Amino acid sequence: MPEVDDFFRLKEYDSLGREAMVAKSAMDEELARLKRREAELAERRELLATREAEVRAMNHKMAELDRLLTQRLAPEAISKLEEEGLEILVRQQELEILIEEDRTFLAGFSATIEDIRRDIDNKLSELRLKEKVALDRQKALIPDLPEGWLVSYQKIAAKNPAHGVFSRIQSQQCQFCRFAVSKSVESEVDTQYQLKACSSCGRLFLPYKAVAG
């Protein structure tokens, strides 16, 4: 015969499962955070490489202009080349400033990301331990649950219903969804401590004695 303590065990089982789930999603969040920062770093490195490539292309262009200017050219052609050279110089100066900024940023950021990685690694092992402890404690409760309870629990838990898997009977209704509950079911739950699910929302009814705890 099930007893009221079985319901406390089932509630404990449920809250441990929730704890493990919270730890798991915190781990996912930490990993996503690391990924975002790494993407930021990669993006800036790529930007720097693009700017450096542009500087190299401009150096070639300048050499080419210098070579052309040593030839005999019409005055209009010379001033056109000189104008072009001036534009290149202006852009090169802009790029040098940007590249300097990129390098400063990357130097600082590389150090930062090492800290972030270390920090995240620490958090992850903490969370992993939390998850493991919760899951182990959960597992240890299984042999003490009445037969069939785990299956009933898992059926509703798999749906991960909002506000949890438990409900109670109040004025012959499911407290959660207001679906009618017969007097006999009410007494099976409250006096015989049977595990019954609401026929409408599927939540498991806690006997009133197990609600307070």
Ligand SMILES: [Zn+2]
């Ligand atoms: Zn219900």
